[in-house]
Amino acid sequence: MCVTSKMKEKVILDPYGRRIANIFYPEDLERLNSLADVIWSKDEPMPQEEVEAVREDVVAIITGYWRYGDVSRFPRLRAILEVSGGFPSPKDLDYAYCFSHNIRVLSCAPAFGPAVAEMGLGLAIAAARQIVWTDAAFRRGEENWSHTEFGGTFTLYDKQVGFIGFGGLARSLKQLLAPFRCPIQVYDPWLTDAYLRAQGVKPVDLETLLRTSRFIFVLAVPTASNRALLNRERLGLIPPDSVLILLSRAHLVDFDALTEMLSEGRFKGAIDVYPQEPLPPDHPVRKVPNVILSSHRAGAIAEALLNIGRIVVNDLEAILRGLTPQEMQVAQPEYIRLRGL
Incomplete structure (x- = not known):
């Protein structure tokens, strides 16, 4: 499905903790930019003033970890796609709000x-x-x-x-x-x-x-x-x-x-x-x-890291089209409750 520039939704790409070149094949990064109006797209953490400038229009955030405060500040948010390998801590992210407002929280863990x-x-x-x-x-x-x-x-x-x-x-x-x-x-x-x-x-x-x-x-x-x-x-x-x-x-x-x-x-x-x-x-x-x-090398391999970008873009495309994401791990209320931490 072709998405014209006029129709593109705003998506923050702020994978701080991972390098963009390490988790996206060039073709996957190109696909991402064809699907959405990608904001920031740098290895350095996105400054809060930059987040503030776009928070009302953003529909998805691709991030290394949740560091944006109250999730309710993002009125159009539909998905949080983490690229670190684990769901954000409930101490940092209000999952109850996400679940009640149909905000998908997805982990890249399956890539590894x-x-x-x-x-x-x-x-x-x-x-x-x-x-x-x-x-x-x-x-x-x-x-x-x-x-x-x-x-x-x-x-x-x-x-x-x-x-x-x-x-x-x-x-x-x-x-x-x-x-x-x-x-x-x-x-x-x-x-x-x-x-x-x-x-x-x-x-x-x-x-x-x-x-x-x-x-x-x-x-x-x-x-x-x-x-x-x-x-x-x-x-x-x-x-x-x-x-x-x-x-x-x-x-x-x-x-x-x-x-x-x-x-x-x-x-x-x-x-x-x-x-x-x-x-x-x-x-x-x-x-x-x-x-x-072994020095924590099981998942520390270029191919596994580059799988992250592929599944992130695949699931983001599904979300933007109103379809169900299929490849990342979706946070379930029971899972988050049982996990704690």
Whole structure:
């Protein structure tokens, strides 16, 4: 549908925290400008006086985070499209007003799902097959050439997998695991058992998942209720031949307890997220031999970032045409209430 310049609605592009060139392919930026009268469109934060000058006419705001005060100041606003990877905090954005005034709040999180899932698969295989540790041993001249002593390596095929959380990331990972014939069990208190079974996974309680899974993927979003969900007691349930892959946020784990248990060789691990980033150089987890460490790289890849611009423009086009957005994650009242924070 062609949108003439006379018909164009005003849209703020203020992605501060991301660089425009990093999240938009040139053709997607061109599409955006053909769809709307794009205001600001710079990497620097939009000054409040500039926002004030256009607030009464703006129908959508593409932003790194909500920093514009009272959302009711924008009488024509129809959508907030965030490009940081998570919904704005309820401390900053009045969701009740947004829901009651039909203002869509959308997150770009789905742009990262495939890339993070791919990294999770890679970490799981690398830990089970000891790829990283074998490489390090080879470089030290301590490699194992034996065909009778295998050092506890194992394959992913047919192993019990456990997902803590079954959102978009988990659904992306489930597709990648299909060729490995892994039965998947899930703990997600936000979803009904009927829904999980319909997705082809088995709902279980958290303790069962930890006791019986060979690969445990931590995939849930951080919420007010799941801080240190994997505390010392629950981490103690993980069998010694299992691998814990921490992908979503360190918020869900008692990280000190996790570090201690990994250092004791209680189980293997692969970690991409930490309670403090960058991680201090003297943090003890850096010296633990049976864990793979990644510096929050799972979604830090150009292709994933450029997916942001694509889904933002696709959903903005739908909104401007009075259609339902299909690609970004839409904030639901129940989700925001349960998430807290």
